[in-house]
Amino acid sequence: MVPLSYYLILSAILFACGVAGFLIKRNIITIFMSIELMLNAVNLTFVAFAAELKSLSGHIFVFFVMVVAAAEAAVGLAIIIAVFRTRETLNVDRVNLLKL
Amino acid sequence: MHLVLFLIFGALCVGAAINLLAQKHPINSALSLIVVMGSLALLYLLLGAEFVAAIQIIVYAGAIMVLFVFVIMLLNAGEEEVLPHSSRVAVSLGVPGLILGLAIGIWVISRYAGLDRISIGGPMLLNGTESFGNPTSLAKLLFRDFLLPFEVTSVLILIAILGAVVLARREE
Numbered sequence: 001m002v003p004l005s006y007y008l009i010l011s012a013i014l015f016a017c018g019v020a021g022f023l024i025k026r027n028i029i030t031i032f033m034s035i036e037l038m039l040n041a042v043n044l045t046f047v048a049f050a051a052e053l054k055s056l057s058g059h060i061f062v063f064f065v066m067v068v069a070a071a072e073a074a075v076g077l078a079i080i081i082a083v084f085r086t087r088e089t090l091n092v093d094r095v096n097l098l099k100l
Numbered sequence: 101m102h103l104v105l106f107l108i109f110g111a112l113c114v115g116a117a118i119n120l121l122a123q124k125h126p127i128n129s130a131l132s133l134i135v136v137m138g139s140l141a142l143l144y145l146l147l148g149a150e151f152v153a154a155i156q157i158i159v160y161a162g163a164i165m166v167l168f169v170f171v172i173m174l175l176n177a178g179e180e181e182v183l184p185h186s187s188r189v190a191v192s193l194g195v196p197g198l199i200l201g202l203a204i205g206i207w208v209i210s211r212y213a214g215l216d217r218i219s220i221g222g223p224m225l226l227n228g229t230e231s232f233g234n235p236t237s238l239a240k241l242l243f244r245d246f247l248l249p250f251e252v253t254s255v256l257i258l259i260a261i262l263g264a265v266v267l268a269r270r271e272e
Contacts, residue, residue: 002106002146010110010143014136017117029126029177033133033168037117040140040160043152050233051147056241059233062152063242066159067253071260073164077171078267084175085270090126 007048014041028083028090032076039069102146108204112197113139125178130168137161149233 014037021034043062050058080090087095116135123129137160144153172178242250 002102006106006110007143007147010113013114014117017114017121021121024121027126027178029168029172029175030120030129033120033126033129036160036164037120037133037136040137043156044140044143047144047147047149047152050149054232056233056238059149059152059238060241060246062149063155063238064249064253066155067257070159070164071256073167074260074264075267077167078264080171081175081268090175090177 004048004052007044011041011044011048014038014044026091026093028080028092028095031092032073032080036069036073039065105146106143109139109142112201113143126172127169127178130165130172133168134161134165137165147233151233151235151238 018034018036018038018041021037022031025031025034043065046058046062046065050056083095084090089095113136116132116139120129120132120136123132137156141153141156141161144150144156
């Protein structure tokens, strides 16, 4: 029996890795993958609490998070393709049309 | 036993997440993310969430990551920042890790074969509540109490498909 706190610590580490990747990385696809990592960390928290509280609502919420993540990945990658067509780059520092 | 499995796959999870940050080429980051998602699926199994573990593999590691890898290869991403040692890291860590994982899996199966406590089909953590986390109990909740949100997600997916097609279409 693994204590709940271990799962929460693991989830926190994964979320921290996701935030760090979001901030450090300059490649737009890697930044997008960091967002997926953060969503996964949150899902782990949901499932851990569902097991601890013996409630299935956490599993349902993980299901909806996955649906939203799939939709977000499809639309986000389409946007990345559109940006690459116009800017010919994946580096976020070069995609600065809105910057003054 | 649960603690050992948790420590192994939790460490694998954290290691792959750090590897995602350390790699320069996006395809290596994508493969690290697949390792994270696979390890998380096993942690979900440890928590008795069979259905969530299955859709973690199918939707995340299957569909979403295939989409990522496809886009990375379509756009020929990261060609100018390929480091010569990036593939050596994958070989020097991935192959022994794979062998170790297989050895542990075989050891677990050979040691606990015949004990229904560790059977794949049943919840491993929660004794007594045998219908926890399996598709039947989840479907009862999803199609009765959460029917409206479930139907709304189908509309969301439809809009996402249309949006992706419109956004990725080549301008004439």
